[in-house]
Amino acid sequence: MIFVVNQYFITMIEFLSQAWPWYVAGPLIGFSMLALLYFGESFGVSSNLRTLCTIGGAGRASDFFKFDWRKQIWNLVFVLGTIMGGYIAATLLSNNAPMELSTATIDNLKDLGFSYDNVGYLPNELFAISSTADLPKLIILIIGGLLVGFGTRYAGGCTSGHAISGLSNLQLPSLIAVVGFFIGGLIMTFIILPLIF
Amino acid sequence: MVGILFGITLAKAEIISWYRIFEMFHFDAFHMYGVIGSAVAIGATGIYLMKHFNVKDIEGAKIDIPDKNYSITRYLVGGTIFGLGWALVGACPGPMFILLGYGYLSILIVILSAIGGTFLYGVLRTRLPH
Numbered sequence: 001m002i003f004v005v006n007q008y009f010i011t012m013i014e015f016l017s018q019a020w021p022w023y024v025a026g027p028l029i030g031f032s033m034l035a036l037l038y039f040g041e042s043f044g045v046s047s048n049l050r051t052l053c054t055i056g057g058a059g060r061a062s063d064f065f066k067f068d069w070r071k072q073i074w075n076l077v078f079v080l081g082t083i084m085g086g087y088i089a090a091t092l093l094s095n096n097a098p099m100e101l102s103t104a105t106i107d108n109l110k111d112l113g114f115s116y117d118n119v120g121y122l123p124n125e126l127f128a129i130s131s132t133a134d135l136p137k138l139i140i141l142i143i144g145g146l147l148v149g150f151g152t153r154y155a156g157g158c159t160s161g162h163a164i165s166g167l168s169n170l171q172l173p174s175l176i177a178v179v180g181f182f183i184g185g186l187i188m189t190f191i192i193l194p195l196i197f
Numbered sequence: 198m199v200g201i202l203f204g205i206t207l208a209k210a211e212i213i214s215w216y217r218i219f220e221m222f223h224f225d226a227f228h229m230y231g232v233i234g235s236a237v238a239i240g241a242t243g244i245y246l247m248k249h250f251n252v253k254d255i256e257g258a259k260i261d262i263p264d265k266n267y268s269i270t271r272y273l274v275g276g277t278i279f280g281l282g283w284a285l286v287g288a289c290p291g292p293m294f295i296l297l298g299y300g301y302l303s304i305l306i307v308i309l310s311a312i313g314g315t316f317l318y319g320v321l322r323t324r325l326p327h
Binding site for chain 1 (some may be wrong): 198199201203204206207208209228240264281284285290300304315320
């Protein structure tokens with residue numbers, strides 16, 4: 001009996017270790033957002049960056065960071081959960097199969113001079129741990145982070161808050177923000193990335 | 198629990214991958230659009246039903262999602278700045294943390310500078326057009 005259960009368990013783990021298709025992932029994200037609403041919270045990851053500033057004492061520098069961060073603990077717990085989720089996906093649910101990117105994308109990567117190793121989620125050209133000791137790459141990572149952190153707060157939300165939660169609630173500002181995401185994303189992808197690589 | 202499920206979902210659907218974002222901005226695959234589109238379809242239907250049937254949350258309070266304040270400058274400019282960063286490092290705030298859990302330690306640089314960027318906004322906020 002234990003043997004049978006074990007077999008099922010292994011089969012299930014193998015099944016879940018494949019890449020999940022969009023029609024599984026998208027609805028799960030939608031239901032995650034609805035679950036948060038049901039638990040009396042709202043869906044938005046980037047507000048945690050503000051909370052972390054506040055915990056770090058940023059309230060001394062700007063009123064923007066003067067709020068009771070303890071009310072945001074649930075959101076920090078959510079982020080902690082996502083980190084654990086990433087760890088579980090990498091350890092328990094990984095089959096090391098290469099990603100199935102489109103052939104056009106692989107060509108575009110070659111044009112950019114990226115050696116496409118077909119395994120990892122992040123290109124070594126930018127994210128290898130040695131990049132942290134390589135000043136130009138380190139600067140790129142820092143600028144990227146600054147843009148994301150600054151932009152998301154200026155726009156009042158990120159992908160989760162605007163593209164998922166905001167659009168679901170039929171908010172025009174969120175649509176404007178998403179248009180902005182694409183203006184910036186396309187400028188980076190087609191103009192700036194080819195210049196720096 | 199919802200966070201863990203969210204983290205596993207985004208990791209297993211490769212949404213946390215720099216390559217998928219690169220592909221999305223080249224319009225070379227349906228994958229990311231399918232994910233976001235179906236999430237919004239489920240989300241919008243759910244929110245509509247919750248409002249229609251006046252669903253209460255777990256504490257019995259009315260589920261109330263505040264409307265975003267109307268502005269164009271703020272969302273368009275802020276969104277564009279965000280998009281520049283998104284396409285460069287291939288990660289928005291959610292995936293950054295998931296990638297950290299996945300074992301990509303260099304993403305910590307991006308997380309720390311994103312916190313720095315948020316701080317910068319907080320300091321400059323009163324001088325920016327909204």
